[in-house]
Amino acid sequence: AQTVTQSQPEMSVQEAETVTLSCTYDTSESDYYLFWYKQPPSRQMILVIRQEAYKQQNATENRFSVNFQKAAKSFSLKISDSQLGDAAMYFCAYRVQGGSEKLVFGKGTKLTVNP
Amino acid sequence: NAGVMQNPRHLVRRRGQEARLRCSPMKGHSHVYWYRQLPEEGLKFMVYLQKENIIDESGMPKERFSAEFPKEGPSILRIQQVVRGDSAAYFCASSPVGSGNTIYFGEGSWLTVV
Numbered sequence: 001a002q003t004v005t006q007s008q009p010e011m012s013v014q015e016a017e018t019v020t021l022s023c024t025y026d027t028s029e030s031d032y033y034l035f036w037y038k039q040p041p042s043r044q045m046i047l048v049i050r051q052e053a054y055k056q057q058n059a060t061e062n063r064f065s066v067n068f069q070k071a072a073k074s075f076s077l078k079i080s081d082s083q084l085g086d087a088a089m090y091f092c093a094y095r096v097q098g099g100s101e102k103l104v105f106g107k108g109t110k111l112t113v114n115p
Numbered sequence: 116n117a118g119v120m121q122n123p124r125h126l127v128r129r130r131g132q133e134a135r136l137r138c139s140p141m142k143g144h145s146h147v148y149w150y151r152q153l154p155e156e157g158l159k160f161m162v163y164l165q166k167e168n169i170i171d172e173s174g175m176p177k178e179r180f181s182a183e184f185p186k187e188g189p190s191i192l193r194i195q196q197v198v199r200g201d202s203a204a205y206f207c208a209s210s211p212v213g214s215g216n217t218i219y220f221g222e223g224s225w226l227t228v229v
Contacts (some may be wrong), residue, residue, distance in 0.1 A: 042222070043223055044223065091184070101146075
């Protein structure tokens with residue numbers, strides 16, 4: 001069974017600084033997708049970034065980028081120039097290609113941004 | 116283009132009552148997923164449906180829970196004889212047909228059982 005592990009229950013960062021959130025996963029599949037979702041206090045699940053496993057290039061979306069290490073099964077999220085609005089729960093998720101295509105989530109990391 | 120619409124946003128039920136949660140997917144999306152989030156936890160997959168078909172219900176509790184996605188109308192997650200442990204946020208998500216498409220989430224329905 002696929003599992004996703006986020007080893008940091010809580011993280012904090014100063015405004016304008018950079019923070020990295022860790023995620024590891026376990027799978028025997030070769031084709032899959034990885035995601036980071038943000039859940040602010042409103043509780044809505046917002047897609048931050050997505051990575052296809054077959055792509056060697058790390059995905060980036062403005063201030064958000066990932067470090068995808070397929071062999072190590074690691075998928076960390078880097079947030080640059082942190083803003084107060086980045087404060088939220090961040091969930092790493094895995095999805096296998098084909099089949100039911102359900103998402104498997106980690107337990108989340110609570111990010112606090114200090115002014 | 117409206118997003119995934121869920122209602123009600125908040126629902127309070129007494130133990131033993133039934134809860135019905137509705138989800139209208141994004142326009143053009145034919146795949147619907149339901150997830151449950153317990154307090155201080157990540158989301159857990161419950162069920163994956165396409166129109167008139169349940170594709171994967173491996174995350175659904177064996178009793179009291181059911182889901183449908185009829186040809187017309189929203190997807191419904193139904194919980195019969197609710198218990199306090201059913202109190203949670205229930206998220207619906209949808210995606211277009213085809214493998215690998217991004218899944219988009221609704222704002223969630225919060226069920227409180229008193």
